[in-house]
Amino acid sequence: MENFAANALAALANPIQREALHKATTTFAERRLGVLLRAPNWQDWRTHARAIKDHTLEHLDYYLQQFANNAAARGCVVHWAATGDDANRIVTEITKAANTTAAVKSKSMTTEEIHLNEALAKAGVDAVETDLGEWIIQLAGEVPFHIVVPAIHKTRAQIGQLLHEKIGVAKDASAAELTAAARVVLREKFAAAGIGISGGNFLIAETGSLLILENEGNARLCTSLPRVHVAVVGIEKVIPRNADLDVFLKLLPRSGTGQDLTTYQSLLTGPKTAASHEGPAEIHIVLLDNGRTRMLREPKTRQALACIRCGACLNACPVYQQVGGHAYGSVYPGPIGAVITPQLVSLKRGKQLPFASTLCGACREVCPVKIDIPELLLHLRGEVLVGNQAAKAAAPDRLQALGFSIWAFFMRGKRRYAFATTLARCCDRMFSPLLRHLPPLSGWHKGRELPRLAKRSFRAQWRKQG
């Protein structure tokens, strides 16, 4: 559930997780800065990439049709899913038609969003995550902690313990040994799978192609070994031309992991067409709406659809850096999660998330497609408040009104002001420790330190100096 406040407190009380989180976010942020030093045109790239995304989103119907027609012409089966349930049903039917219960999956936030694995499990299909981090998360029965490195909150010892219980590796195995053990287990899964399931980073309208970025090689395996490949992709992922990949491939890996390029990019255009080809005989592409057309309505919320899921805003966010991904209680964590979760899920269930930010602007600064996340968060806060207004109108806040009139009274004259500050200083000295345990200060105090007033006021000090 999206109960940010409670989750955040729990996260703050977990020193191991905080240590891991600190290491991950600072490492990625530093690496990103390192590669940016070698990218003098960075700002131009961002502007160009955003212009392409804006253009495509403004004419999304045109580009979606172009993509769907070209992909179909190359032999892909294109499906359209209005909701997550629709997409899950479509993928389940494809596995049935493929007559298989063994699926391998490469990392995809979109399938996390629609809870595809649960839907497949209900239909008796065993969908195995094959990205190392995702696989660990799946074995642990958790959800990703970070959109790029899902298991980053777990220590090697914890992973060792988990894999010891699940596949019998030595508890004190090194990262290399754990990885090697995973390779062996997952190779068997790849060899047995009847279907490979992936997401997709970009859909190219002009060619009907799907582009997948990765480092491990599991997406390559998922899309070349099984007889059937299904890609579940959000409708906002389409871009007009092949040439547009240039700028996005410049921005995405540098922003996400601080690499010049990820190890592999697979550019897939249709199933194999000759017996001598290596690859799936069937490719299905499921185009998912699930709330995206709602975000398209206003130019302000539309910009969140430009997101390329690089994860840079997570690493840069002072709130994420402290509380991590699970506190958001949603599939998409961090600043971008706080923006899209309330819109994809529903404002009601995700209403705490727009407030889980200091609006410091670090996310806007790093976003490779220049999404103004703070602006969006403010917009969503407004929406939440409008929703709350009906309740407010019934019970106006009398206490707050009284507080403000008292404040106004004391601010209206020099003497009154001096009296008030002296009084405050006395109260501070005598009651401060007590006050912080009483409402309303006690609530405010949970996450903050109430500063003590100086012994002597500025005015008093000034008089003495003069």
Added chain:
Amino acid sequence: MSDREKILAAVREALGTKEGAPVPQPPPPVTISLPLQSTELVAHFAQRVVAVGGRVQRLAAITDLLGAVLATLHAANAHSVVLSDAPIVQAMRQPLTENGITCLRSDAELNHLLAADAGITTAQYGIAETGTLILDAGRERSRLASLLPPLHLCLLPESQLLSTLGEALRALPHPLPYAITFVSGPSRTADIELQLVVGVHGPKDLCVLLIESQKQH
């Protein structure tokens, strides 16, 4: 209404447009990175491949190829290799076999491919800017040979080196083949405590054999 029409209608409604409304040209592609000097290509490519964890060996002539391949296989203690169907790779089948190496075709049974020690392919292009190999599955059965075994030996004539990613995207064939793979270094993960581990799902060793162009004839 079909699901396709429903979603397209929802998109149009959200955007306030009608079907068939004119679409202006997308923003013109810009030159994202400047090309390198042709004299720098080889050095830059080699440096980038090494930077991402691969190896590069430069061969003065094609006649050096067999010796280099054998030396690399021996050093890696590799006894079985998957060969792609590129003519230059297939030409090595007999001499490799004579040297005690088991050669598999890339369409051999999967469990044989999974057990092989090395794979040999060519690449259609190399990108100097990023140290990237471009494998065109339409031209060569290289998808599995470059992916399944722990060692990937990739042959690339220097004449096929391009400067930038943008140039490479323009050089891709039209229409696109069913699969193109861009490869920069060995398979890697940092999912456990951010420690870099190579060879997680693909090769842990990528060795590029660059064949000098002027001496090919």
